[in-house]
Amino acid sequence: MGLMSSLCRFILVTTILLAAHQFSISSSLPIGVCYGLNGNDLPPPSEVVGLYKRSGIEFIRLYEPRPDVLEALRGSGLAVALCPLNEDLANIAQRPGAADAWVNTNIAPYMSDVLFRWIILGNEVIPGPLANYVPAAIANTRNSLAAIGLANVTVTTAIPGNALEASYPPSAGAFSSDITDVMIAVAGILAGSDAPLMINVYPYFAYASNPSQVSADYALFAATTPVVIDGSFLYYDLFDAMVDAFHAALERIGYPGLRVAIGESGWPSAGNDPYTSIDNAMIYNRNLVNHVLTNGTPRRPGEIMETFLFAMFNENLKQGAVEQNFGFFYPNMNPVYPFW
Ligand SMILES: *[C@@H]1O[C@H](CO)[C@@H](O)[C@H](O)[C@H]1NC(C)=O
Numbered sequence: 001m002g003l004m005s006s007l008c009r010f011i012l013v014t015t016i017l018l019a020a021h022q023f024s025i026s027s028s029l030p031i032g033v034c035y036g037l038n039g040n041d042l043p044p045p046s047e048v049v050g051l052y053k054r055s056g057i058e059f060i061r062l063y064e065p066r067p068d069v070l071e072a073l074r075g076s077g078l079a080v081a082l083c084p085l086n087e088d089l090a091n092i093a094q095r096p097g098a099a100d101a102w103v104n105t106n107i108a109p110y111m112s113d114v115l116f117r118w119i120i121l122g123n124e125v126i127p128g129p130l131a132n133y134v135p136a137a138i139a140n141t142r143n144s145l146a147a148i149g150l151a152n153v154t155v156t157t158a159i160p161g162n163a164l165e166a167s168y169p170p171s172a173g174a175f176s177s178d179i180t181d182v183m184i185a186v187a188g189i190l191a192g193s194d195a196p197l198m199i200n201v202y203p204y205f206a207y208a209s210n211p212s213q214v215s216a217d218y219a220l221f222a223a224t225t226p227v228v229i230d231g232s233f234l235y236y237d238l239f240d241a242m243v244d245a246f247h248a249a250l251e252r253i254g255y256p257g258l259r260v261a262i263g264e265s266g267w268p269s270a271g272n273d274p275y276t277s278i279d280n281a282m283i284y285n286r287n288l289v290n291h292v293l294t295n296g297t298p299r300r301p302g303e304i305m306e307t308f309l310f311a312m313f314n315e316n317l318k319q320g321a322v323e324q325n326f327g328f329f330y331p332n333m334n335p336v337y338p339f340w
Pocket of ligand 1: 115116117149150152153
């Protein structure tokens, strides 16, 4: 079947599915939105925090500890996931005093009225030249947080899909050989502190780079029959297949019990038509939220994953039209499509 006709079919099918499943987001769901700051036209942080609150979004992920953003979060009740800048990682890993200084500068002054729930050491630095710093950075930061009474904050790292050298079928999931040792060290620390590994999962890129092999239905949670059959596991959607490849990779290095959380997932609304569109972005994100709230994956049925959607705003300083159009909102705070 041609791509356009399969797109048309999927739009029909998902319209019916969406009508059948009442979509609503209420309080205390494990869903957040990433607040990227790569735009020169974004609203002030205090207005952004207000928009999160009005929208009923309870988790916020930040990519840098910006004082104006942390100030705006005071008293908001939002649960915060905060990343140090990648350039601070080596220092934090190599000197416990540097981890103390980072925590004393960026966490301690706000902790009385900002709810820090996750600290993410390294965003997509595994694989890469900073990868080997991650285990010690996690360990040092945990100690520094404990020293100020925040041993309850989850400390982890976020890794991208290319940390896997095999991901198809999902049971073949394996970390690249050059990062196996660092992943064993990371997994050991996370398992010891009951923290999930964060993974950034983008079916969009797998689909858009190979639309002749990957159907829109499979990428957008619209398939009605299994698309991939992997032993006893049936995959109706690419998201589950991608997540289970990470589960299989963790099993392969000896950590079958480690949970994953979704550090980023989303779909661009423009920049690469017809794969990007407002409809596709809305359908993907709606189906993703419904999916993660009610299902685990075939390898982990019933295991609900905290999930951060990417992203709050279209960001005009990112590279390329696709990267600039992941937002739920335009910089003027109007929604790109009805969602929240
Ligand atoms: C961690 O403990 C502190 C101090 O008791 C508390 O204020 C904070 O809300 C807790 N944080 C989380 C994420 O549970």
